[in-house]
Amino acid sequence: MPFSFLKRNRTSQASTRFPPFAVDMHAHILPLLDNGPQSLEESVALIQEMASQGLRKIIATPHIMGEFYENSIENIRNSRNRLRSELIRKCISVEIDMAAEYYLDVSLVHMLEQGQPLLAIQDTYLLLETSIVGRPSFLYEAIELIQKRNLVPVLAHPERYHYLQQNFDLVIDLHRRGVLFQLNLNSWQSNHLATRQLAERLTTEGLVSFVGSNTHNQREWSHIKDSIHSTVFARLVEKGLLNSHLL
Structure with missing residues (x-):
């Protein structure tokens, strides 16, 4: 049974004057910070490709992950x-904003407890990722700490997490607690069956608030970009996404 009572009234992007995917709110485009581009030239080339698909704004979300990515x-x-300066020099017209993708570990909990400044999307949405395999023992604690900071937790690519693939009741519980979900743009074409199935169910239930490419390089983008024109993406737009509100 669809959880229709959980669906929020959101303005469909189909009725706006913007392209369906005008804002990418999860992309690794900054050079030499994580596992994204390894040079400024690679970053520029990637952004040129993304802009050619109608993107007007890209929010850079480099990893912040304990001692592994100490950004x-x-x-x-x-x-x-x-x-930004290089894009202006090359006359590439796309807005570059910044946030971060925080790995949910004890170091993030410490940052939250200590009231340390955080890089949230538009000072509102805090993008999080967790272990692929197991649910963090302090998941609910972290959600409460984030919300006490007047931030909205956004779980990056929930369709990839084994503990959610095996327990849709937990997906519903997180949603009820105010967690928003960001689906990866091509997740419904994943080679992993459980990932595809959860992406499809999140879409069907209207539980997806954001879509992001989560791209790291041109090779990945070349496999992702066609998803913008897929029927699944059209369904997501019809149900209502928050991406265009970030313009």
């Missing part, structure tokens, strides 16, 4: 500003 607001801002 800071300062080095993310510096990288973003350098990239």
